[in-house]
Amino acid sequence: MGSGCSSLSFPHPFPPQILTTTTTNTTKTLNFTPPFSLPSNRREPVMTMSHSSSLANGAVGSDGPKEDQKRTVTEELLGKMTADALVWSALHGLVVGDRRVPRSGTVPGVGLVHAPFALLPMTFPRSHWSQARELAPIFNELVDRVSLDGKFLQDSLSRTKKVDAFTGRLLDIHSKMLEIKKTEDIRLGLFRSDYMLDNETNLLFQIELNTIASSFPGLSCLVSELHRNLLDHYGKDLGLDSREVPGNTAVSQFAEALAKAWGEYGNSSAVVLVVVQPEERNMYDQYSLSTIFPVQYFSTNIRRTLAEVDAEGQMLSNGTLLVGDQAVAVIYFRAGYTPNDYPSESEWAARFMIEKSSAIKCPSISYHLAGTKKIQQELAKPDILERFLDSEEDVAKVRKCFAGLWSLDNYEGVKAAMEKPELFVLKPQREGGGNNIYGDDVRETLARLQEKGSEELAAYILMQRIFPTASRSYLMREGICHQENAISELGVYGAYLRNRDKVIMNQECGYLMRTKVSSSDEGGVAAGFAVLDSIYLT
């Protein structure tokens, strides 16, 4: 299901779920065969709604219940909404490949199942929403500036390289580009910055910045549209207003950025190459992007694995990348972000050839490296942001969203974590591999690593643990509605395109909300159960 889900097992900040379930109304036997079922030991027959302001604000229309009434969601209403949402998903392409069906990750149109989604949007404070949106163009610019400082990237990652072969290989390609003084005149970034809202401090903290293969621009838009549709129908019953779910244009803005980059390349017969994994159950998220490529810009776009690029590709002496007999204008990576995508030298050869070519890479090696956790940690050090951002105001905004980040050679950080491990997360430096470490395991791992020495220490970074508030949510998976305590993570997409000195695009591009069963509450469903969600502004 794409990259960047690793940080989701944090507690979380949002007001308690605004809905209430009651069984005082008789449950109807609906023909669609009640698509929801709650494990009986976890069922909560009657929950009294909290009188949160978000509910009062959400009430609309003369038919809506009065503000001082308890709003309830009967099982009948829940059943109707659940069925409507599932039908909507099937009719609008809110789908993924079902891993239990053969060929679902390789052949489009077979083995489809609705993508996991939350039945209703998660409340989110308007002020923090604005803050996250404002940060997008600043992070876009920041990545671009960092990418131009080859020495900073090499120096910052030199120790990481020794313990993380994957980052090492990326750095090797980066070194070779520095050696041959390769420049990227046209630079395209499609990013997603992920945040959580800390309940203790009421501050928005960045979890990570994805600079490669930022997933779900397509499905996230569909979930927002689904929620707006549901609230158009059931908003009065719920006291919610569909207009408080922000519209989401991630998919069209990403497509526009790719189209504009293609235009800058200036070869009308060249194609956009989407680099994909051999098996991809999240292919409909990717396809929803490519199907709205403006036809006036593109004759076609093609999909290849890195191994196929190696087999079919070549670079001409003028720098043109060919795949078969087709010139490539833009390479859009939806693979290549994890060591698993490079099972042999063939894939590395393809990545190297792509990097050497004159095609526009989304992302280039240096954009890719600028999104590593180690660089995130380096940027959090004093006086570093100032090297890359001109505006003091921008520096302040970025710094405000940085949680505490320490390398394991930082004495104070490690000492604090040994004393109060519950306030920290230990994160593997390596991209796309390994799980975060929490609680007492932080102390034990730190002790073990210190025995092994400095190289092992470089494989991890230490991060301040963020405590979002868990709230009651309806999580839909495989046609079943799970009512769970859940936490959310907000991702804000950004698109950046420049050609030499000219910034062509530097935009915030919509959002992704992901909601996950909180780690303290994972008994009911499989661990790591995350769904797509949207925002309800309060």
Next chain:
Amino acid sequence: MGSGCSSLSFPHPFPPQILTTTTTNTTKTLNFTPPFSLPSNRREPVMTMSHSSSLANGAVGSDGPKEDQKRTVTEELLGKMTADALVWSALHGLVVGDRRVPRSGTVPGVGLVHAPFALLPMTFPRSHWSQARELAPIFNELVDRVSLDGKFLQDSLSRTKKVDAFTGRLLDIHSKMLEIKKTEDIRLGLFRSDYMLDNETNLLFQIELNTIASSFPGLSCLVSELHRNLLDHYGKDLGLDSREVPGNTAVSQFAEALAKAWGEYGNSSAVVLVVVQPEERNMYDQYSLSTIFPVQYFSTNIRRTLAEVDAEGQMLSNGTLLVGDQAVAVIYFRAGYTPNDYPSESEWAARFMIEKSSAIKCPSISYHLAGTKKIQQELAKPDILERFLDSEEDVAKVRKCFAGLWSLDNYEGVKAAMEKPELFVLKPQREGGGNNIYGDDVRETLARLQEKGSEELAAYILMQRIFPTASRSYLMREGICHQENAISELGVYGAYLRNRDKVIMNQECGYLMRTKVSSSDEGGVAAGFAVLDSIYLT
């Protein structure tokens, strides 16, 4: 997958498929894992295109090949179109439940697979297309008139009743309505008249008239849209113009008819009840209709099986039908057309209660009976049409599309069939059960039936066999492209709504094209393999 597919194993009339396959171009290794595969013993590496006028007419744009060139479809192009079409299906709800996945017929959103479809539209003569469209409002009116002649229905079906318990039960309900002088002031029909084009005579013949549960108004619109999209992208390569694929508005016109009927009923809190089967893998066709119900007309629509209507329903003394506590304005049957839908007395009790009520039935028992094969045969007799249609012109139009139809007490018909069985089809009278009989089996069955006597004879009717031309088609099923000789059947939808003397709607409503592997050529794929298609006018 709904009703009315039984007549599809005829040969068929349309010009040879306009496409050609060649392997002279190297096949590309496409990443999406070539979604088509042809059984190797059936592969035809090079087929020369026939220089049919349909191709020349289809060529558009300055980039298109010249008319005198052979147009070819390379495997590469076929692969691209196939992948695009499969992706489009998944993103736009051109889906059905996959019978191999549990719950796919009961829970929306799970176990989805693209609906079977033809990759490209089937050519069809513009004149016959116009003829079929013109017939729609005439058949609409004809069904309404026939439905009002209770004696005609009872008399015509009296012998059928003895050998067909299902029609007998429908007739019993009809009798009771006649006894209590039940009238239907507001009458709603959503029909589909199915035709084949006979190659021998170049005449369009009606195969059957569906007056209940006419299926695929939703999916047929999607296939037309898919084909127009594919031709927008690949039309130049194929020499085809997307504008020659007629737009299809079946789903919106059916929804409009339901909405208008609901309006005529005049109770703004009443609902539309969709009567469905307990398991329904074609549910997305049904849902696509209900999701576009204009919200200003409907607060909601509900889905129930006949058994659930029996359990939850009641009729008030004023005739109002309640399901639970909801009054029902319109009952839209998407079940109830086959004996299988009445496994117990409960379902018959529901059908009876519905018929007695004041709710608008789509269809009423008499509309339902007017669509039986026996009535089709009666109407084909001399001077019968004139009893129901006022205009001589309309009578002539309808008669022109009637193939030869005989009951088995017709001496000349049976004699001819015994002598030349290859020119006839023996069709079971019973709706929704039994297969058509062809060839030597016609002679054998007739001989056997004549020994058994007149009652057994009444269980069948004899129909002139229609010989459409088989043509090469690309049939998509379960992600695989089958290249087969195929024949097609055209269905034209009609909607009819009247309130006493006022005809509110009498419209032709779009079309359904179905294409099926011709019976002489079924070795390659499962027998009875039919796909959804659209029309390319020539």
